[in-house]
Amino acid sequence: MATSCKKFLDEKPISTSTDITFWKNENDADKGIAGGYALLRKTLNKANGLAFYAYGDLPTDEFTSVTSYRFDNISTIRWSIAVAAAETGDPMMQMRRYDSFYSAIDQVNRCIKFIPTIPDDKFSSSTSKNNLLGEAYFLRAFNYFYMTRIWGDVPLVTQTGAIADAVDIPRNKASEVLAQCLSDVNMAISLLSWDYANATNRAVRANKGSAYALLAHIYAWQGDYQNCNLTADKIIGQNFYQYVSRDSYLNIYKGKSTEGIFEIAQSGENEGNVFNIANYTLKSPYLTTNTGNAIFPLNTITLKNLFDDPDDERYSNAFALTNSTDPICIKYSNITYVNGQNVITPVAHNNIIIFRLADIKLLKAEAxxxxxxxxxSRTVLNEVREIAGVGAWNGANSNLFEAIIDERGRELFLEGHRFYDLVRLGRKTGIIKFGDDKMSKSDFDAGKYYWPIDPALMVINKKLTQTPFWSSKM
Incomplete structure (x- = not known):
């Protein structure tokens, strides 16, 4: 799936068998953390390189009439479709399984356990040791937060070995998992620095800003908007991040921009993905190997409703072929072509943008x-709109929360946020707008937005129970 050379994220995860001899110095600790990032990248690229977007964008009003194998079911939120246990490569099975998340968690559990045992004099400084340990706590919090947004209740494992030993573990309540996330991310904040030890690590390794961004999102998901607002201010007040000019909007997705807070590295010259969101959303002339329509067609009604101002630079710079019946989003069009065995293969070099400044600004406005x-709230909202070249929002206060979610839809289109934004909208206002009758109000209230667990996992772990909404449907 991925093509890469010797980079930070190519470090292999550490195995249990090597623990006793491995953890000796700062370089070992750094390799251990690198394994955690590598496993997170693998997780977000499962299901044909699409998982991040298939969870966060595909089941929303951004897309319509998806016909690609299994992704049509994902898009229409028909997540209970039967898949044979042997079909481990099936995108639906991969999306319903959380194995890869726990591999990443086991790796960072190992880092949390062993990095403190390495003598201080084996590190270049106490700051280096603290940052590495802070990254481990951040990664564990991020993995669990991501999982609980997908499945709600999930098994909570904070010790090494339990996963590898195939211990049967029941699902913990989402509130318990989020409590652990809060504990971990606050530990990360206490350990991490704002600055990076190396400029090449900007955004692709966690710093204090990354941890605060995660914390703000956890609070928003919990509906704790008082703390969400206060946490967003921790980032904004530091002035560590700056907007990218919307004239150069696409530079954000190449990665490590002044706006980036946390990203998954895959944009380097020796990195990139063959199968990913670019392959499914682009076409000629931006993807020369596809001379037909985009595999995942955008919802033209949503585009018209969201981008209702012709001066919006986000629309003019991040979308193309907008006068056709098949417009495309070109955020992920940083592509090179590799020749091999008479086959031209496009390789996309775009970071997965997890958190960035405009996201946090709009999260503050939402709070x-x-x-x-x-x-x-209007002041912050209009700041983002002004950067994009559009005028102030002048609607009624009663519609402001929804307007901010719509603004996030414009600003963060196809960046993995839309589904979770719409869940928060539904929880706060009762407004359901996933698109094309994908989810009714009654289904939303019954928890349809949480994914089912694949039955194959329930065979492996006897203490698992099915996600309540889907329990009678699989």
Whole structure:
């Protein structure tokens, strides 16, 4: 799936068998952390390189009439479709399984256990040791937060060995998992620095800003908007990040921009993906190997409703062929072509952008609207709109929360946020707008937005129970 050379994320995870001899110095600790990032990247690239977007974008109003194998079921939220246990490569099975998340978690559990045992004099400084340990706590918090947004209740494992030993572990309540996330991310904040030891690590390794961004999102997901607002201010007040000019909007997705807070590295010259979101959303002339329509067609009604201002630079710079019946998003069009055995293979070099400044600004605006601090909320919302070249929003306060979710839809289109934004919208206002009758209000209230667990996992782990909404449907 991925093509890469000797880079930070190519470090292999550490196995249990090598623990006793491995953890000796700073270089070993760094390799251990690199394994955690590598496994997270693998997880977000499962299901044909699409998992991050298939969870966060595909089942929303961004897309319509997806016909690609299994991704049509994912798009229409028909997540209970039967898949044979032997079909481990089936995208639906991969999306319903959380094995890869736990591989990443086991790796960082190992880092959390062993890095503190390495003598201080084996590190270049105490700051280096603290940053490595902080990255481990950040990664564990991120993996669990990501999982609980997908499945709700998930098994909570904070010790090494339990997963490898195939211990049967029941699902913990989402509230318990999120409590662990809060504990871990606050530990990460206490350990991490703002600055990077190396400029090449910008955004692709966690720093204090990454941890605060994760914390703000956890609070928003919990509906704790008071703390969400306060946490967003920790990032904004530091002035560590700056907007990228919307004239150069596409530079964000090449990675490591001034706006990037946390990203998954895969944009380097010796990195990149053969199968990923670019392959499914682009076409000629941006993807020369596809002379037909985009595999995943965008919902033209959504585009018209979201981008209702012709001066919006995000639309003019991040979309193409907009006057056709098959417009495309070109955020992920940083592509090179490799010749081999008479086959031309496109390789996309785009980081997965997890958190960036505009995301956090709009999250703050969302929090302020939820707290009925409407004037302050409008100020932040209009700041983002002004950067994009559009005028102030002038609607009623009663519609402000939804307007901010729509603004996030414009700003963060195809960046893995839309599905979770719409869940928060539904929880806060009762407004359901996933598109094309993908989810009714009654289904939403019954928890349809949480994914089922693949039955194959329930055979392996006897203590697992099915996600409540899907329990009678699989």
């Amino acid at each position: 302020l609207a939820a707290l009925n601090q409407f004037d302050q």
